[in-house]
Amino acid sequence: MKTYLITGGAGFVGSHFVRILHGAEKDALIINVDKLTYSGSMDNFKSIKSSKRHVFYRADICRQEILEKLYERHKPDIVVNFAAESHVDRSIDSSRKFIRTNVEGLRGMLDLSLKHGVESFIQISTDEVYGPLSEGSFSENACLNPRNPYAASKAAGDLLALSYKHTHDLPVVVTRSANNFGENQHREKLVPKIIENELELKKIPIYGDGRQVREWIYVKDHCGALLELIKNFKPGEIYNITSGFEMENIELAKMLIKMTAKGLNGSDSRAKEINEGLLDFVEDRKGHDFRYSIRGDKLRNDTGWKPAYDFEKAIEKTVDWHLSLDRRNGD
Numbered sequence: 125m126k127t128y129l130i131t132g133g134a135g136f137v138g139s140h141f142v143r144i145l146h147g148a149e150k151d152a153l154i155i156n157v158d159k160l161t162y163s164g165s166m167d168n169f170k171s172i173k174s175s176k177r178h179v180f181y182r183a184d185i186c187r188q189e190i191l192e193k194l195y196e197r198h199k200p201d202i203v204v205n206f207a208a209e210s211h212v213d214r215s216i217d218s219s220r221k222f223i224r225t226n227v228e229g230l231r232g233m234l235d236l237s238l239k240h241g242v243e244s245f246i247q248i249s250t251d252e253v254y255g256p257l258s259e260g261s262f263s264e265n266a267c268l269n270p271r272n273p274y275a276a277s278k279a280a281g282d283l284l285a286l287s288y289k290h291t292h293d294l295p296v297v298v299t300r301s302a303n304n305f306g307e308n309q310h311r312e313k314l315v316p317k318i319i320e321n322e323l324e325l326k327k328i329p330i331y332g333d334g335r336q337v338r339e340w341i342y343v344k345d346h347c348g349a350l351l352e353l354i355k356n357f358k359p360g361e362i363y364n365i366t367s368g369f370e371m372e373n374i375e376l377a378k379m380l381i382k383m384t385a386k387g388l389n390g391s392d393s394r395a396k397e398i399n400e401g402l403l404d405f406v407e408d409r410k411g412h413d414f415r416y417s418i419r420g421d422k423l424r425n426d427t428g429w430k431p432a433y434d435f436e437k438a439i440e441k442t443v444d445w446h447l448s449l450d451r452r453n454g455d
């Protein structure tokens with residue numbers, strides 16, 4: 125029986141991973157550690173709350189003495205670190221917490237993982253560490269060019285994690301995913317912000333001209349890729365995780381407007397008011413990168429993984445999830 129230590133498992137991606145892992149590995153014990161900052165919620169894993177194979181601790185990964193007790197008690201075989209400060213806008217306002225959690229918190233986990241001889245350490249990172257490019261896509265050996273404090277803190281974490289493989293032979297792997305979307309994402313992020321604003325008939329802020337291009341992956345595909353990778357990775361390597369699907373932010377907003385208006389019950393008067401008139405072009409984010417794009421062939425070649433979800437169907441599922449939440453809240 126394997127014991128997994130998942131940090132950040134009450135957040136958006138981490139909680140999907142915890143639930144998918146719980147369903148996929150029936151004899152695994154999952155130790156889920158999360159500080160429950162503004163972006164984490166125990167509601168995100170309520171379907172497995174009473175399971176004997178899932179244990180939740182509210183703890184800060186920067187509190188090494190607490191984390192050490194958990195390593196001693198549970199002796200994890202596999203560590204997956206999702207815990208992070210994750211919102212670019214917040215990192216522009218203040219980068220302090222980003223360095224604390226995304227670098228110093230990670231450092232403590234790497235030291236404890238080394239001391240306790242874990243079998244695998246998976247560091248979850250982002251395509252933002254590569255910075256922007258106008259054409260083509262970055263492979264894993266591209267130079268890092270992070271251009272906002274969030275991305276810089278993640279790049280620092282990636283390099284630190286990889287150094288523990290090269291210096292200490294800790295079996296580390298770093299994954300860099302494209303933008304995720306799906307159920308339970310915090311409202312500050314682009315997709316839920318657009319849908320929730322629409323449903324409240326509020327203006328939808330669009331940075332600059334909205335022509336920034338992002339690559340999108342459904343969160344369940346990201347988690348599926350991680351499950352494959354855990355079974356079959358080369359320590360010290362970096363793996364990009366992407367669907368290869370790119371879209372301009374403004375096109376995404378227009379698509380979500382159409383889907384949400386269509387998804388509303390015919391008698392709901394908001395259906396007519398949810399239209400492009402809600403789009404509000406606001407001053408661009410400082411240092412806003414115009415396009416991210418990564419190549420995903422290394423992961424596909426090494427593990428055989430490929431995305432299971434079509435973008436349009438998955439984004440429609442996400443809209444439906446927000447609509448059913450809206451209906452429940454309205455009852």
Ligand SMILES: NC(=O)c1ccc[n+]([C@@H]2O[C@H](COP(=O)([O-])OP(=O)(O)OC[C@H]3O[C@@H](n4cnc5c(N)ncnc54)[C@H](O)[C@@H]3O)[C@@H](O)[C@H]2O)c1
Pocket residue numbers: 131132133134135136137138157158159160161162163164165183184185186205206207208209210211225229248249250251278300301302303304305310
């Ligand atoms: N969401 C995306 O589009 C995306 C894309 C690529 C990579 N990632 C990476 O995936 C990871 C998870 O992202 P997310 O979108 O789920 O973020 P999120 O903000 O939804 O979740 C982060 C979780 O970490 C927890 N946390 C924060 N600081 C902590 C601390 N000091 N100790 C313990 N727990 C702490 C929070 O409470 C929260 O539950 C991050 O490392 C992020 O960089 C996310």
